[in-house]
Amino acid sequence: MFSHWLTRWNLQADGAPIQTHSSQLLPVLCDGIPLMLKLALVEEERRGADLMQWWNGNGAAKVVAHHNEALLMERACGAKNLLHMAKHSQDDEASQIICRVVTQLHTRREETTPPLETLHQRFNALRQAVSHGSLMSLCCSVAETLLSSPQDEVVLHGDIHHGNVLDFGERGWLAIDPKGLFGERGYDYANLFCNPELSTCTQRERFLRQLAVVTQAANLDRQRLLMWIMAYAGLSAAWFLEDNELDYVASRMSIARFAADELDI
Numbered sequence: 001m002f003s004h005w006l007t008r009w010n011l012q013a014d015g016a017p018i019q020t021h022s023s024q025l026l027p028v029l030c031d032g033i034p035l036m037l038k039l040a041l042v043e044e045e046r047r048g049a050d051l052m053q054w055w056n057g058n059g060a061a062k063v064v065a066h067h068n069e070a071l072l073m074e075r076a077c078g079a080k081n082l083l084h085m086a087k088h089s090q091d092d093e094a095s096q097i098i099c100r101v102v103t104q105l106h107t108r109r110e111e112t113t114p115p116l117e118t119l120h121q122r123f124n125a126l127r128q129a130v131s132h133g134s135l136m137s138l139c140c141s142v143a144e145t146l147l148s149s150p151q152d153e154v155v156l157h158g159d160i161h162h163g164n165v166l167d168f169g170e171r172g173w174l175a176i177d178p179k180g181l182f183g184e185r186g187y188d189y190a191n192l193f194c195n196p197e198l199s200t201c202t203q204r205e206r207f208l209r210q211l212a213v214v215t216q217a218a219n220l221d222r223q224r225l226l227m228w229i230m231a232y233a234g235l236s237a238a239w240f241l242e243d244n245e246l247d248y249v250a251s252r253m254s255i256a257r258f259a260a261d262e263l264d265i
Contacts, residue, residue, distance in 0.1 A: 001024055001039060002017070002024070002026050002037060002039070005037055005039070005070045005072070006028070006037075009030065009037075009065055009072055010030060010031075011028040011029065011030050011035070011037060011072075012028060012029045012030075013026060013027070013028055014027045014028050014029045014034060015027035021041075022040070022041050022042045022044065022045050023038055023039060023040050023041055023042075023045050024038070024039040024041065025037065025038045025039075027075060028072075030064070030072075034074075034075040034077055035064055035072055035073065035074060035075050036061075036072070036073055036074070036075040036076075037070065037071075037072050038070070038071045038072075038073070039069050039070055039071075040069040040070075040071070041069075044117075044179055044180070045069075046069060047114070047115060047116070047117065047179070047180035048158075048177060048178040048179055048180050049063075049066055049069075049071040050066075050114035050115070050180065051114055051116070051155070051178045051180040052066075052071065052073065052176075052178060053066050053114075054109070054111060054113060054114050054155075055105065057074075057171075057174075058104060058105075058107070058109075059101055059102075059104030059105040059107070059174060059175060060105065060174055060175045060176065060178070061073045061074050061075075061076070061166075061168065061174050061175070061176050062074045062171075073176075074168065074171070076166035076167055076168050076169075076174070076176070077168070077169055078166070078167025078168055078169040079167065080167040081167065082094040082097060082098065082162040082163075082165055082166075082173075083162040083163060083195075083197055083198070086162055086195075086198055086200075087198070091200070091206070091209075091210070092209070092210075092213045094162060095192055095210055095213050095214055095217065096213065096217045097165065097173050098160060098162070098165050098173075098192060099189065099214060099217035099218045100173070100217070101165050101173050101174065101175055102157065102160055102175075102185075102188050102189065102218065103218065105155070105157055105175060105178075105188075106154040106155070106156075106185050106188070108154065113155055113182075114180065115180075116155065116156075116180050116181055116182040117158075117179070117180060117181050117182070118181070118182055118183060119147060119150075119156075119181060119182070119183030119184065119187060120147050120183075122158075122181060122183075122235070123140075123143050123144075123147065123231070123235055125235060125238040125239055125242065126139065126140050126143055126231075126234050126235045126238045127140060128238065129234075129237070129238035129241055132237075132238075132241060133253075135234075135253055135256055135257060135260070136234055136237065136238070136253070138230075138234075138256075138260060138265065139230050139231055139233060139234025139235075139237075139256050140231075140234060142227050142230045142231050142234075142263075142265075143230075143231035143234065143235070145227070146184065146186075146224075146227055146228065146231055147183075150183060150184045151184055151186075151224070152184060152185050152186075153182065153183055153184055153185070154182075154183075154184075154185045155181075155182055156178075156179075156181040156182060156183055156185070156187055156188050157175055157178040157179070157181075157188050158178055158179030158180060158181040158187075158188070159177060159178065159179045159191065160175070160188050160189070160191050160192065161191050161192065161194075161195045161197075162195055162197065162198070163197065164176055164177045184228070186220055186224055186225055186227075186228040187228055187231075187232065189214055189218050189220065189225060189228065190225075190228040190229045190231070190232035190233070191232060191236070192210065192214060193207060193210060193211075193214075193229050193233070193255055194229075194232065194233055194236050194251075194252060194255055196248055196251070201251065201255065202251050202254045202255065204258055207255065207258045208258075208262075211225070211226070211229075211262070223263065226259045226262050226263050227259075227263065229255065229256075229258075229259040230256050230259040230260055230263070233252045233253070233255040233256035233259065234252070234256055236248075236252045237249045237252035237253055237256070240252065
């Protein structure tokens, strides 16, 4: 799978391949410089690669080469890890770092944007899951309210979490693996409250603390952010329903409940 691109771009493998449900990755070297070769397996990843190139290294990993399904980008070699920080008494600091990166990604640029998916399209999965309880239906209603009156629309990363903002050493913290969406900027912050790798995400105390941290760091209206958290938690639960991962569905509904209680709905 990688051999054509290794030859084409004069690369040497520098580690074991990494496989996800949507892409194949291989750490490589080019003239001794560590890079990452990524091959998209689905359209969403191809759209994300186009967006990475559009960002041109501003807030995201720098693209070295891009053609069809193949993306060659700088590799994160820094020692710090946001998930480790969040699990070891630096949860607030990790969220603040992520918010700074997202702010940079949302900066408006003069260049014509690549093709993007709208948030209205993104929420189709939630619309199809409204029969799964009253709270899911309420999440959908909140989402439709947001989508019918968008505020401050920007190019969105679409999958911001602790594993998609990495330490690039002297280049600082940068984003990888965008989904390529367009819509209200609040959407990009909601997943910080739903990260499945954090066991603390279903603790109300952590939810309220992070709500204060993110509201300030991202300069967001508290009520509007709560609505996006609720909408996204419902959407994420709908995706997990499709995969029959019921534990994750339950955790998302817990987060939606926290947001609904703060909204008093």
